[in-house]
Amino acid sequence: MKSSGMSIGVLGAALALFTAPAIAQDGPVKLGVLTDMSSLYADNGGQGSVVAAQMAVDDFNGQVLGRGIQIVAGDHQNKADVGATITRRWIENENVEVILDAPNSAVALAVQGITRDKKKLFLATGAATSRLTGDECSPTGIHWTYDTYALSQGTTKAISRLGANSWFFISVDYSLGAQLEVDSRKVIDAMGGKVVGAVKHPINTPDFSSFLLQAQSSKADVIALADTGGDFINAVKQAGEFGITQRQKLVGLLVFIADIHSLGLQSADGLMLSSAFYWDLNEDTRAWSKRFIAKTQKVPTMIHAGTYGAVMHYLKAVQAAGTLDGPTVAAKMRETPVNDFMTRNGRIREDGRLVRDMYLFRVKSPGQSRYKFDYYELLATIPGEEAFRPMEQGGCPLLKQP
Numbered sequence: 001m002k003s004s005g006m007s008i009g010v011l012g013a014a015l016a017l018f019t020a021p022a023i024a025q026d027g028p029v030k031l032g033v034l035t036d037m038s039s040l041y042a043d044n045g046g047q048g049s050v051v052a053a054q055m056a057v058d059d060f061n062g063q064v065l066g067r068g069i070q071i072v073a074g075d076h077q078n079k080a081d082v083g084a085t086i087t088r089r090w091i092e093n094e095n096v097e098v099i100l101d102a103p104n105s106a107v108a109l110a111v112q113g114i115t116r117d118k119k120k121l122f123l124a125t126g127a128a129t130s131r132l133t134g135d136e137c138s139p140t141g142i143h144w145t146y147d148t149y150a151l152s153q154g155t156t157k158a159i160s161r162l163g164a165n166s167w168f169f170i171s172v173d174y175s176l177g178a179q180l181e182v183d184s185r186k187v188i189d190a191m192g193g194k195v196v197g198a199v200k201h202p203i204n205t206p207d208f209s210s211f212l213l214q215a216q217s218s219k220a221d222v223i224a225l226a227d228t229g230g231d232f233i234n235a236v237k238q239a240g241e242f243g244i245t246q247r248q249k250l251v252g253l254l255v256f257i258a259d260i261h262s263l264g265l266q267s268a269d270g271l272m273l274s275s276a277f278y279w280d281l282n283e284d285t286r287a288w289s290k291r292f293i294a295k296t297q298k299v300p301t302m303i304h305a306g307t308y309g310a311v312m313h314y315l316k317a318v319q320a321a322g323t324l325d326g327p328t329v330a331a332k333m334r335e336t337p338v339n340d341f342m343t344r345n346g347r348i349r350e351d352g353r354l355v356r357d358m359y360l361f362r363v364k365s366p367g368q369s370r371y372k373f374d375y376y377e378l379l380a381t382i383p384g385e386e387a388f389r390p391m392e393q394g395g396c397p398l399l400k401q402p
Helices: 002-026 046-059 078-095 105-118 150-161 175-190 209-218 229-241 255-262 284-298 302-321 326-335
Strands: 029-034 069-073 096-101 121-124 142-143 164-173 194-201 222-226 249-252 274-275 358-363 376-382
Touching: 002 096, 029 046, 029 078, 029 175, 029 302, 046 069, 046 302, 069 078, 078 105, 096 302, 096 376, 105 121, 121 229, 121 326, 142 229, 142 326, 150 175, 150 274, 150 326, 150 376, 164 175, 175 194, 175 222, 209 222, 209 229, 209 326, 222 376, 229 249, 229 255, 229 376, 249 358, 249 376, 274 376, 284 302, 302 326
Parallel strands: 029 069, 029 096, 096 121, 121 142, 164 194, 164 222, 222 249
Antiparallel strands: 274 358, 358 376
16 A cells, blocks of 8 residues: 555656646636735725736737736835845746836846846846846846936936025935935936935835924025835925925926826925826826726826836737747847837837937916816926937946847
8 A cells, every 4th residue: 555655646746746837838828917016006006007918818808829818916015125025936836927017126126137147037027227127137027117317317407507506415215216316316416406415215215304394504595305105295284384395396207197196286296206107198098097096096106117118018018939048039029119108110229228208297277177187287298319328327237148
């Protein structure tokens, strides 16, 4: 009996080895949306990114290479180690082919390293740091929506041109805040301005009083908020309570329309910001956004729009390449122009940067807003070649290869 039991066990193990790859090859093609489901970035990415990804799958008719397509979702909790653990589990145990979103730069950098090693796609639709196409670039990484360099080229440059000479930074204390500040300082220096002070705050800070008082005492022309989501909202509200905005200009370096919705136009009136997308920009953006709003009852952010576009471009590339192989699909995505409701004649560079137009907006006053979510006035369109960092200046190691 013992001998027979051993034989059955060996047979079972052998069958598992042979059937597991078959199940993976015949099962659905899995796309993983790694996002913030429950904290300060949830409104900007979160469940909305899952909905946007599913919309793209549905519009692609739900199949690629004869297989169904499944969206899976995970909450990285704004912790790089949690995001890394989910990414490894998805790739190594659950046959996930591509990771999307990651609205936290520290998480995104961790995911970029793993997917680079595993030769899987990472479409960073939610992350900001320009390092993803710089020293941390990847053959299978594509930075889709926006980045810290483009944001500084829009907002920081525009405020400088309006006569702001002195700046004080309040930056979130992780890679997002650090890179936003670094890229903005370069613009300020080039425009002849100066930074008179800076302070860092922990992520998800409820009380900004000490940081705002330091900024107020600096008497800088501009207080630049190098943070986003709940941190940005809290800082703006508390700055208003302290009366800081009566004498100093408050500037958000990474602002989402969901943040403006939370603040209300009374608090956000006149704020200038850069974005890769606005729902009410043209007929195409309105048509897609109305579908999204019908499903979520929320206004779509540039992350949501970017996630839809990235999924659609990925699926088209898979179909054209005839394979799910990461490097092959990434190469096909790079050689194929990007055209959708959000992006016109976009191109993905060798360093992984999707180059597209960016926009400079001003938030409307309550009296200017005519209907629901009518929040922005378009000030300027920034051509992609001007908005994003020149590839040779990023330090991407891929460019050094023969």
